[in-house]
Amino acid sequence: MFAYYLDLAVRSLKRNKVLTALMVLAIAVGIGASMTTLTVMHLLSGDPLPGRSGTLFYPQVDADPTNDYSHAEPLDVMDYRSAVDLWSAHRADRQTLVVDSKLKVHAPEVNLPPLMEMMLSTTSDFFPMFDVPFQYGSGWSADDDAKHARVAVISADLNNKLFGGTNSVGHTLRLRDTDVRIVGVLKPWRPSPQFYMVAGGRFANGQTDDFYTKPEDVFTPFTSGLEINDGNFWQFTCWHMPDTPGHLQNAPCVWIRLWVELGGAAKVADYRSFLAGYAAQQKALGRITHADNTRLRSLMQWLDFNHVVPSDVHLQTWLAFAFLAICLFNTVGLLLAKFLRRSGEIGVRRALGASRRAVFAQCLVEAGLIGLLGGIGGWLLTLTGLWLVRRQPSAYADLAHLDAPMFFATFVLAIMVSLLAGALPALRASRIAPALQLKTL
Known part of the structure; x- marks a missing residue:
């Protein structure tokens, strides 16, 4: 019919x-x-990150001693000491620190003027945690993190600009005034949103366009990046002016993001307890005031919390x-x-x-x-x-x-x-x- x-x-x-x-x-x-x-x-x-977002979590610790609890949430990013302490404890399956900055990039063997590009200073777990695809080479090792190795991974866009898209692994790249060796070149990679840098979206009057910018063009080991571009990292917020401008390791500022990978509900519960214990310990030392103001949100919960759309x-x-x-x-x-x-x-x-x-x-x-x-x-x-x-x-x-x-x-x-x-x-x-x-x- x-x-x-x-x-x-x-x-x-x-x-x-x-x-x-x-x-x-x-x-x-x-x-x-x-x-x-x-x-x-x-x-x-x-x-x-379909299939992986449920294992990725964003910890928060309230290190702001001036917080009068006018809001219930800790600051979106961490101070240097809290972030490095939690990362160094290795209590998760993987953990990575991320912080970005802008600097001058030049390839000595290429006849092109220097470029101003974004650099992400991170740790070796960044690439496997976030399933970052490689076209040539690979990321650096945990040993490179510890040794402050002068190595870098570059984006496909930067590789096309400087080396015509050819395999540039082993070539030299000058970051500011420091030469580094290229160890990996990414495939075209465009996460939507740029989830690992999301912070402060709900406070930005809906101006969340920055969450959809392209990923950084240069990736370096966390400690190496701090040394190469010392004093040129952006602070999320400070509760008073740093005693020594440009030296952020001991500054009263939050500016570093920490991500952890936890496989299973038991590990999530254990890490949440560890986070609370760390905050209590730091309160006993007089460094922070609100030990009970910690958070551990999954990737999708963090994106929803920041209203990324x-x-x-x-x-x-x-x-x-x-x-x-x-x-x-x-x-x-x-x-x-x-x-x-x-x-x-x-x-x-x-x-x-x-x-x-x-x-x-x-x-x-x-x-x-x-x-x-x-x-x-x-x-x-x-x-x-x-x-x-x-x-x-x-x-x-x-x-x-x-x-x-x-x-x-x-x-x-x-x-x-x-x-x-x-x-x-x-x-x-x-x-x-x-x-x-x-x-x-």
């Missing part, structure tokens, strides 16, 4: 091409607008779906007019023995076909909308691409919307009294 209903739907749509085009256009425009914003929301709010994306999504609802109501009116104009035809079918259910099904198949055609138009408009998003100055603009799940969601949503729009008109059409219609023929 479905094939028969489909044939009737095609014939019906061909009879009134203008009305058909209006309904298809209404659905296509609504789907295009809603799927453009929904795709952006999907890309920005997704899990940046920009507020304008939320607003655009709501507006787009409101516009889709308007298109839906317009389609309901057009379908109702279309079906009721065929009252005579429907009355004859009923008189010849067609049930109300059969008429209802026939009308729904026609509405579904309109939805399928609207989905094709909506898909094309979605591609156009995402192309326009990529032309915007937002940091996340280059991420706006339609992946396979959102491609299928486009057609599923279009057909669902059309079936929903066709339900009331189909119900009205199925209740047409055949006797009354036959009298008018």
